[in-house]
Amino acid sequence: MHPDLETIETPAAVVELDRMEANLRRVAEYCRTHGLAWRPHVKTHKSPWLAAAQIRAGAVGVTVATPREAEVMAESVEEMLLAYPPVGATKLARLMALPAGVRLTVGLDSRAALEGLSAAAREAGRTVGVVVEIDVGMGRVGVQTPDDAVALAREAAEATAAEYRGIMFYPGHIRSHVDAQGGEIRAVNDRLGPVLEALGSAGLAPDIVSGGSTPTLWRSHEFEGLTEVRPGTNIFNDRTTAEVGACGSDECAYTVLATVVSTSVPGQAVVDAGSKALAKEELRAAGGGYGVVAGRPEVAVKAVSEEHGILDLSATEWRPEVGSRVRIVPNHVCVSVNLQEWVHGVRDGRLVESWEVIARGRSSPAAG
Amino acid sequence: MHPDLETIETPAAVVELDRMEANLRRVAEYCRTHGLAWRPHVKTHKSPWLAAAQIRAGAVGVTVATPREAEVMAESVEEMLLAYPPVGATKLARLMALPAGVRLTVGLDSRAALEGLSAAAREAGRTVGVVVEIDVGMGRVGVQTPDDAVALAREAAEATAAEYRGIMFYPGHIRSHVDAQGGEIRAVNDRLGPVLEALGSAGLAPDIVSGGSTPTLWRSHEFEGLTEVRPGTNIFNDRTTAEVGACGSDECAYTVLATVVSTSVPGQAVVDAGSKALAKEELRAAGGGYGVVAGRPEVAVKAVSEEHGILDLSATEWRPEVGSRVRIVPNHVCVSVNLQEWVHGVRDGRLVESWEVIARGRSSPAAG
Numbered sequence: 001m002h003p004d005l006e007t008i009e010t011p012a013a014v015v016e017l018d019r020m021e022a023n024l025r026r027v028a029e030y031c032r033t034h035g036l037a038w039r040p041h042v043k044t045h046k047s048p049w050l051a052a053a054q055i056r057a058g059a060v061g062v063t064v065a066t067p068r069e070a071e072v073m074a075e076s077v078e079e080m081l082l083a084y085p086p087v088g089a090t091k092l093a094r095l096m097a098l099p100a101g102v103r104l105t106v107g108l109d110s111r112a113a114l115e116g117l118s119a120a121a122r123e124a125g126r127t128v129g130v131v132v133e134i135d136v137g138m139g140r141v142g143v144q145t146p147d148d149a150v151a152l153a154r155e156a157a158e159a160t161a162a163e164y165r166g167i168m169f170y171p172g173h174i175r176s177h178v179d180a181q182g183g184e185i186r187a188v189n190d191r192l193g194p195v196l197e198a199l200g201s202a203g204l205a206p207d208i209v210s211g212g213s214t215p216t217l218w219r220s221h222e223f224e225g226l227t228e229v230r231p232g233t234n235i236f237n238d239r240t241t242a243e244v245g246a247c248g249s250d251e252c253a254y255t256v257l258a259t260v261v262s263t264s265v266p267g268q269a270v271v272d273a274g275s276k277a278l279a280k281e282e283l284r285a286a287g288g289g290y291g292v293v294a295g296r297p298e299v300a301v302k303a304v305s306e307e308h309g310i311l312d313l314s315a316t317e318w319r320p321e322v323g324s325r326v327r328i329v330p331n332h333v334c335v336s337v338n339l340q341e342w343v344h345g346v347r348d349g350r351l352v353e354s355w356e357v358i359a360r361g362r363s364s365p366a367a368g
Numbered sequence: 369m370h371p372d373l374e375t376i377e378t379p380a381a382v383v384e385l386d387r388m389e390a391n392l393r394r395v396a397e398y399c400r401t402h403g404l405a406w407r408p409h410v411k412t413h414k415s416p417w418l419a420a421a422q423i424r425a426g427a428v429g430v431t432v433a434t435p436r437e438a439e440v441m442a443e444s445v446e447e448m449l450l451a452y453p454p455v456g457a458t459k460l461a462r463l464m465a466l467p468a469g470v471r472l473t474v475g476l477d478s479r480a481a482l483e484g485l486s487a488a489a490r491e492a493g494r495t496v497g498v499v500v501e502i503d504v505g506m507g508r509v510g511v512q513t514p515d516d517a518v519a520l521a522r523e524a525a526e527a528t529a530a531e532y533r534g535i536m537f538y539p540g541h542i543r544s545h546v547d548a549q550g551g552e553i554r555a556v557n558d559r560l561g562p563v564l565e566a567l568g569s570a571g572l573a574p575d576i577v578s579g580g581s582t583p584t585l586w587r588s589h590e591f592e593g594l595t596e597v598r599p600g601t602n603i604f605n606d607r608t609t610a611e612v613g614a615c616g617s618d619e620c621a622y623t624v625l626a627t628v629v630s631t632s633v634p635g636q637a638v639v640d641a642g643s644k645a646l647a648k649e650e651l652r653a654a655g656g657g658y659g660v661v662a663g664r665p666e667v668a669v670k671a672v673s674e675e676h677g678i679l680d681l682s683a684t685e686w687r688p689e690v691g692s693r694v695r696i697v698p699n700h701v702c703v704s705v706n707l708q709e710w711v712h713g714v715r716d717g718r719l720v721e722s723w724e725v726i727a728r729g730r731s732s733p734a735a736g
Contacts, residue, residue, distance in 0.1 A: 009435075009458040009730065043674060065675045067377075084675060087629045087640070087691055090377040109632045112690035140676055141630040141638050148632075172673065261455045262509040264477045264516075270509055272455070276706055280649050305540065306411060306702060307433045307452060308508055322480035323455055334674060338644055339706070341729045361709045362377065 004351040011277035013340040019253035028058035034221035041232030046359035067094040072359035085113035096124035105129030121161035129165040130156040138173040146198035166206025177245035238333035255327035279335040294327040372719040379645035381708040387621035396426035402589040409600030414727035435462040440727035453481035464492035473497030489529035498524040506541040514566035534574025545613035606701035623695035647703040662695040
């Protein structure tokens with residue numbers, strides 16, 4: 001390990017910049033090839049600098065989930081989709097206070113959310129784009145039927161201070177890139193098709209059909225009528241993404257650098273990255289646990305407490321000592337990044353730059 | 369819901385101050401009754417103001433896990449146990465830079481950690497207390513045998529700039545207050561007893577025997593030789609603590625206030641508190657899921673995404689509307705608090721005060 005990585009205090013988030021940039025080039029190229037717009041979700045990195053890097057690499061704008069993310073990204077991005085219904089007075093007020101140059105589109109699935117948004121936009125003297133969220137099988141949010149989609153789209157088209165722009169969906173139930181070769185994408189299309197047809201018949205054909213996820217990313221062109229993708233995780237990738245076949249392990253750009261703090265219990269080593277650095281989201285496959293040591297696929301983090309990660313050494317002869325450093329690929333990178341104040345960018349083992357995870361949290365930037 | 373709680377932006381952490389204060393009084397009284405010192409772990413609240421409230425209520429000092437926690441707490445507390453081996457130059461440097469008035473004791477389980485600490489303390493001109501961590505069955509950290517305990521205690525007693533003070537343990541494997549009536553505490557004592565005997569025979573009888581957890585809190589006096597307890601969760605409690613029988617549901621002081629943002633999918637309602645507000649730590653009992661609606665024990669958070677929590681309405685006739693607000697008791701309060709920038713204290717439904725979760729993260733206070 002290079003001296004730079006021997007002196008950063010652990011646990012610390014480290015990004016291989018070469019890998020990250022290759023990930024951006026790859027998705028940009030895929031989208032160019034298939035005529036799709038790329039609107040990355042910034043929830044993964046929460047950094048205006050990385051959003052700017054995505055725009056430079058070809059993104060048409062960004063996707064955000066919270067007012068905080070919108071406010072921070074507005075400093076460097078004008079084209080923005082809030083893929084989350086803004087419900088409540090202060091959230092609406094914060095969105096309406098975004099710089100006038102921001103072209104904001106909002107995804108929602110209810111009349112109540114639309115009415116609140118329309119009223120707030122009217123009062124603010126803004127026009128806000130609207131896309132209707134469709135449930136394509138995940139069962140989380142989204143209107144359930146073509147008729148409901150048409151009804152909400154019509155209300156959006158008629159609402160004051162709103163501009164109906166199309167639909168969005170999130171196929172978050174498809175957790176395997178490989179199985180998606182089978183019926184899962186067809187099942188989504190069985191839901192999407194009738195919605196698109198009904199909207200077309202009603203004179204509400206969508207300009208935007210926004211969908212996709214990181215697990216399904218490279219098969220996004222198979223979704224019917226799709227015009228844009230919103231991958232988040234893809235900039236860094238993670239153990240789950242590799243496990244579902246949507247990236248190689250050499251495309252995982254993000255790791256948590258950790259220090260071994262105890263080897264007292266036989267068969268394991270304890271590091272200082274636990275659930276407050278990796279998050280405790282278990283992978284119920286591929287050896288289980290909460291992460292894996294980079295370069296040692298046989299060594300999983302078998303358990304985590306808040307400040308302890310327990311490396312399972314039962315399948316390796318390797319015996320790290322107290323003070324040794326390891327890099328851990330977390331199961332779910334988005335929640336790990338959200339636990340960091342800073343991320344360190346490295347190239348060839350050298351620390352090149354560090355950036356704050358500035359769009360974390362809930363406060364407005366002024367208050368935060 | 370009082371207007372104050374209708375206007376806070378969600379998701380928001382809310383603490384019932386009356387309940388919190390009752391929780392502090394209860395543990396203080398328990399410790400007085402049994403002649404135990406109370407050294408609460410601040411990892412749960414990460415607030416110097418709440419640490420000060422614990423001291424006022426009778427705590428002898430605090431327990432911390434990270435340099436950040438130590439630095440923040442040093443502003444208001446002088447007696448401190450770092451229940452975590454500080455491995456690495458910057459962590460040691462930060463600890464040695466604590467105000468001279470701070471009486472620091474460190475728990476560790478290896479010669480390597482002891483030697484690093486001793487060298488740093490000698491160089492800084494400080495004396496640091498040492499307690500040897502014993503594994504009493506959790507299998508996470510801690511020396512394994514009485515002989516190892518004696519060997520490390522002797523090294524601590526002989527190390528320059530260190531003062532051997534005793535032992536610590538964490539019975540984190542005991543997850544049930546009720547079952548602990550059975551053999552679990554006896555099994556711990558079967559490990560503790562020989563360690564205490566060996567240390568006594570070696571002329572290294574401990575002044576401090578530090579142990580306990582929130583699940584075992586009210587039975588701490590049954591641990592052999594115990595002199596102090598270090599509960600963290602107990603200040604707020606959570607769904608898991610109630611589930612294991614170590615608190616009543618009316619002793620859960622902390623909730624996440626959330627807003628319903630979608631009711632499109634039948635049988636559920638979606639709120640804006642997901643894994644970035646509640647954390648995604650599943651409770652594998654009592655209805656499962658990731659939290660429960662306060663006052664509605666039949667409504668669990670059955671799934672979470674980063675910004676979505678899905679309320680399972682299958683066992684209730686209650687049908688909240690978009691815009692409705694609910695309060696959710698998370699499974700594990702420590703990791704939920706760690707996701708918040710602010711916590712709001714309420715009394716009788718009114719917002720009384722808000723405090724920053726200032727000891728979150730890793731940076732030194734100056735940098736953070």
